[in-house]
Amino acid sequence: MKRKQIEKVAVKRPEGKGWKKGKRVAAQLSGGYLILDLWSDGTWIYRHAVDLQTGEYASCDMTGLWTQENLNNAFARGEYWIFIDEESFPLSKKERELALDALKVNWPDADVYERIGSLEREYSRERRDRKEDRRVQRVNDLMDSVPDVCKPVMEWISGQVAGSLHYAIWDKTDDTYQCTACGQSFAASSAGAKMKHRGDAICPLCGQALTVEKRRSSLQRKASLTLIHGLDEKRGIQRHFDVTVDWEIFRVVKLHETIRCMLHKGAWSMQPCEYYYAQHDGWDNKGNPFSLRWKTGYLYPEGVREGLEGTAYHAWADVLQHIAAQGMKANYDRIIADTRKGFIGTVEYLAKGRFRRLLEETSNEVNYTHGYGSWNALDISGRDICAVMRIRDMQKINRLRQEDGGNDMLEWMQWADKAGKRIGSDVLSWYGRSGITNAKYRSSRASRRLSPEQLMNYLNRQVTESYGGKRKAKAVFETYEDYLSMSERLGKDMSDAMVYRPRELKRRHGEAVEENNRRIEAERARMDKEQARKDAERMEEKYPGSEAILAAIKPKYEYGNGRFRITVPHSFIDIVSEGMALHHCVGHTERYFDRILQHETYICFLRRAEEPEKPFYTIEVEPGGTIRQHRGMYDEEPDIEEVKPFLREWQKEIRKRMREEDHEHARLSAVKREQNLEELRRKNNTRVLEALMEDLMEVV
Known part of the structure; x- marks a missing residue:
């Protein structure tokens, strides 16, 4: 324009x-x-x-x-x-x-x-379309400039993943074996030895050492590969491949490239790198529809220095070349994100010390934004291997190397070094199999009383004796922790071995659950009672004279037989408590208290004769004996057919006890009841109307 x-x-x-x-x-x-x-x-x-x-x-x-x-x-x-x-x-x-x-x-x-x-x-x-077309063309031109994977790379990764492994795969249709090295078949008789599954054999045709496979017609191994090499004067490139090695007729290596990371050289770009992901029909950097992620894998040693030179990650060149040459696995995309000298030196310690598994796990702990955190197991500011490992005893460090331990073993060794204790390999192996990490052990209540070996023995015994082998040790450990936590809350003597190490964990845990639940219910009841008292005091202030009315109607409305009994509450506190106990609205809605003061309806309690203190039904009754509502727990009506005959009997008794003023109150109450029902009809509130009509029991 x-x-x-x-x-x-x-x-x-x-x-x-x-x-x-x-x-x-x-x-x-x-x-x-x-x-x-x-x-x-x-x-x-x-x-x-x-x-x-x-x-x-x-x-x-x-x-x-x-x-x-x-x-x-x-x-x-x-x-x-x-x-x-x-x-x-x-x-x-x-x-x-x-x-x-x-x-x-x-x-x-x-x-x-x-x-x-x-x-x-x-x-x-x-x-927008023109702009997008230009962007897509730039991406395609850049991706087209990336060279294909050469044969040496294929041979190298094949050796890393599979070594010299070849199979003699049995074909049961003609009782012959397929050699995956030369692709030819031979009879068992020509092998010169018995062909036993997973046994060793020599191909009589090509002389290759083989492993006998008699159960599957093909085999497969998977891994991941990272390539780092130069691309042009502006970029190096880091590439991620999914690797598949198949043994069927021949051993075949397949590479599927999923992610490309452009490593920008110099200051021509604001970003140190840029990711491109394999899409349905090519490559793009606008999205990652398949949620592709960099995985732990091998790094091809050739081209690393040329790919990192001039980029923000050039300080990693020597260390990565050494790691790659040793055939160590790592998450190479994460590991180079932290370019601090201390972290690079720590990784070099791990690589040269042959801490393979620890190196692999450490690489996966690097955060793309913050790098390797101070909260992790290694101290990247350490000046020597002992400071880095946070372990003073070199024997423990050597043991970590010899057993190829990872982060969890490192944390166990750190714990043992600090506590001045020794932990056996069988114990470490058991914790690894069980999925109970050192962090879980250290933060557990069990660790306050039991050593790692004692806890292992105790859990193994409980798996067998309390749970009949049907639960795994990790689940039993969580149950044990739950038991110890409840025991502390219940005020048990935690120094008593009978408490902290019960012989029958399952039974004692169940008992603790029941006792804990009883205490919770008691506390809830206490809190409910306190809340009921506060609510009732507020109601009595708003509606004075209530206790006098309840006391006056008590001789007229209290009644019982051998099965049920009707009682009149002493105060509003009793009514609010009843509503809380039965979880219905009586006691929480002011209209009931207003009706009592107006002599429109009264609230009475229905109890079973054998349980006179236990709430069963709340009854709203008019002065003339007509019952407006009868509600039990959660507004339900348990055993209502057994209750109704008693309620009819009670209504007749009320009619006998009525005086002149009661008849006048009953007449006015019936008028107000009809007005209330008419208002519900006008508002079309059918749900409430139907519930009230179903409850209504007029005096016969």
Whole structure:
């Protein structure tokens, strides 16, 4: 867009009267552009220009600042709730026709701004498409410049993954063996030895040493490979491959490249590296649809120095070449992310000390943002191997090397070194198989009483004796920890071996669970009772005189037979506690207390005769004996068919005890009940209405 040319076009004033009030727009044509000048209360504030051929657009404000905003954003100026149309931003009739003719719109009801918006959206879409096409072409050109994997790489990784391993695969159809070295078949009789599964044999045709395979017709091994080499003057490249070695007719090595990391040289890029991922139809750096990740694998030793030279990772060149030459596995993408001298020196210690497994696990602990953390097992600021390992005893370090231990063994050795204790290989092996790490042991309650060996023996015994071998040691360990935790909460004497090392863990754990649950229920009941007291005190303040009413109705409403008994609460505290115990709304809703004071309904408790203190049913009853609601636990109605005959019996007894004022209260209560039901019908609250009608028991 020729902005200087557009700036030279004079600002046009809107035509017609009233242009000094509100928003007005003036339109003009110049040099193939439609120029719209926006005025507000007689002041020019903005100009928007559209290329009529391409749809390109730009805007300029009164300060001369140009922005590439579309019409809607330009005229709205941050007020995104404004709708851009000809009613809000009027044009004169003449200028409107001029704009529509320039925009090649020949229908009468067209909106100028709608047509401009459509033209600008089409331009933006085409521009995005062109930009994306250029980006994709750049990616394709870059990916095409990456060379294919050469034969020496294939041979090297084949040797690392499979060595000289070849098979004699048995074909049971004709009782012959397929040699994967030469691809030919031979009979067992010509092998000169008995062909035993997984035994050794010599191919009589090519002389290759073979391993006999009689159960499968093909075999496979998988691994990962990293290649680092130079690409051009601006980049080195790090490449990740999934490696598959198949033995069927021949031994075949297959490489599938999944990730490419461009290592930028010098300062030409703001980023030290950039990742490209294998896609459905090529490579791209905009997404990772298959969630591809760098895996632990081998590093090909050739080309490492050339690939890292000039990049942010050049300090790793010597160490990585040594690691690769030793055939050590690591997550090479993660490991080079930390370029601190101390970490590189630590990795060099591990590589030259032949701590293979520890090196592999350490590489996977590197964080791409923060590097290898101070919270990890190794001290990268250490000046010698003892300081790095955080172990003073060299024998323990040598043992770590000899047994090819990883991070967990390192932490066990650190624990043993600090505690001045020895831990056997059989114990370490058991913990490794069981999945109980040193960190779990150190943080456990069991470690306060039992040594690693004692804990191992105890768990093994419980697996057999308490759980009949049906649970694994790790699960029993978690149960043991749960038992110790509950025992502490229950105030048990944790110095007593009978407590901290029970003979029957399963039974004692179950007993602890039951006792703990009883305490929790008791505490919950205490808290509920306290809350009930507070709620009741608040209700009694709001509704004074309640206790006198409850005391007055007690002789009239209390009743019982051999199976059930009706009692009247002493105070609002009893009502609130009842509601909490049975988990229903009585006691939590003020309307029940208001009804008691108005003598509309009363609250009574139904109990079983043999359990007079245990809440069973809460009854809302009118002064005349009509029962409005009868609710048990969680608003359920247990044994209701057994309860109803007693309730009928109780209603008859109430009628006998009624006095003159009770009859008047009963009449008014029936009126209010009907008003309440009518209101529910009017509100169409069928759920509550049906529940109330189902509960209602009028006096027969």
